Amino acid sequence: MSADTQKQAAGLAAIDHIESGMKVGLGTGSTAAWFVKAVADAVRDGLKLTLVSTSNQTTHLAQSLGLEIKDINDVGKLDVCVDGADEIGSGLALIKGGGGALLREKLIWEMADRCIVIADAAKHVATLGAFALPIEVEPFAYKGTINRICDVLSEFDIAKLPVLRKKGGESFVTDGGNLIFDVPCGAILDPSGLASALKATTGVVDHGLFLDLADVALIGTDSGVDILHP
Numbered sequence: 001m002s003a004d005t006q007k008q009a010a011g012l013a014a015i016d017h018i019e020s021g022m023k024v025g026l027g028t029g030s031t032a033a034w035f036v037k038a039v040a041d042a043v044r045d046g047l048k049l050t051l052v053s054t055s056n057q058t059t060h061l062a063q064s065l066g067l068e069i070k071d072i073n074d075v076g077k078l079d080v081c082v083d084g085a086d087e088i089g090s091g092l093a094l095i096k097g098g099g100g101a102l103l104r105e106k107l108i109w110e111m112a113d114r115c116i117v118i119a120d121a122a123k124h125v126a127t128l129g130a131f132a133l134p135i136e137v138e139p140f141a142y143k144g145t146i147n148r149i150c151d152v153l154s155e156f157d158i159a160k161l162p163v164l165r166k167k168g169g170e171s172f173v174t175d176g177g178n179l180i181f182d183v184p185c186g187a188i189l190d191p192s193g194l195a196s197a198l199k200a201t202t203g204v205v206d207h208g209l210f211l212d213l214a215d216v217a218l219i220g221t222d223s224g225v226d227i228l229h230p
């Protein structure tokens with residue numbers, strides 16, 4: 001089964017966790033897109049939902065499917081958020097941000113009672129870090145921020161340089177107007193320590209480590225959908 005078929009299976013399975021009346025956060029990426037489509041079908045069939053989005057990309061997709069996206073500041077606390085991931089490690093520790101939406105995703109996840117991560121089987125790993133860790137950085141004085149990030153990385157024995165993400169030859173700019181630097185960490189042995197140290201670094205807006213946030217993972221496999229808990 002292809003990765004896309006597995007993503008579809010996970011995205012569609014997530015709709016079983018959604019009930020009429022819920023306030024729902026819509027994630028970003030190719031897996032979350034399957035969930036957004038499932039939501040559009042369910043709403044067409046009469047499900048009443050209040051929806052918020054984690055990115056401009058998802059907002060455009062949702063609106064193109066006839067869904068109304070509310071401003072998170074008018075909605076407040078969410079019942080559930082459903083979103084993809086780049087890696088799912090032990091305890092449902094995640095790397096996210098491959099699509100550059102990590103900050104708005106984390107803001108929405110933090111406002112949800114329950115976070116459901118959906119992914120294809122290849123995303124499930126023993127140790128986080130084969131996928132380069134995205135770090136969102138304020139553009140002003142970013143070179144100084146990168147030096148401070150390198151100091152943090154060396155404290156964690158990660159001897160890799162952050163790589164500025166580019167798109168179409170230009171620096172990739174997030175929905176919030178920031179830069180993304182990707183760090184090919186290799187095995188991240190202390191995700192919690194690294195997450196705290198990066199968060200405390202001046203100029204770092206946020207990073208792609210999502211720890212203690214996911215409540216359940218729905219993993220599309222060749223034989224169905226596996227359900228994992230932290």
Ligand SMILES: O=C[C@H](O)[C@H](O)[C@H](O)COP(=O)(O)O
Nearest residue numbers: 029030031097098099100101
């Ligand atoms: O910034 C993007 C998000 O964190 C995505 O949820 C993540 O990159 C997974 O994307 P996909 O489902 O396309 O693999």
